[in-house]
Amino acid sequence: MVIKRDLYNYHKNKKALKTLQDKILFLETRATKITPSYSDDNTIHGGSQEDRMLDSIAQNIEVESLLKKTQERIKRADDFLKRLRPYQRHIITACIVNHAPFEKVAKEEKTSVQNIYQIINRALR
Numbered sequence: 001m002v003i004k005r006d007l008y009n010y011h012k013n014k015k016a017l018k019t020l021q022d023k024i025l026f027l028e029t030r031a032t033k034i035t036p037s038y039s040d041d042n043t044i045h046g047g048s049q050e051d052r053m054l055d056s057i058a059q060n061i062e063v064e065s066l067l068k069k070t071q072e073r074i075k076r077a078d079d080f081l082k083r084l085r086p087y088q089r090h091i092i093t094a095c096i097v098n099h100a101p102f103e104k105v106a107k108e109e110k111t112s113v114q115n116i117y118q119i120i121n122r123a124l125r
Helices: 002-008 010-032 048-083 086-097 102-109 113-124
Strands: none
Touching: 002 010, 002 048, 002 086, 010 048, 048 086, 086 102, 086 113, 102 113
């Protein structure tokens, strides 16, 4: 039932995707702004600039990994919805993706709640 979870969290994943893309942009910007500071003294500062750059790169790799997973979840949900018949897609989108109560959708579609459950269960098999 992974697809059901992906469909249920579709909007949450879309928001997370945007947040992760913004974070990658921030990390890349921060990594490029790390510049050496030249001072009059000749003491070695322990490589703190390199440490900050490596830390930024490591964080960027982690965020990119999360971004790819989120993109896969969204793509999996989109592909699943494309395979469905239009009526099934409408019911699944309303009930699972948009979290509308089954009773409300059944009333709008002039059918029973039991029929909505059956349509969803058949589509998710």
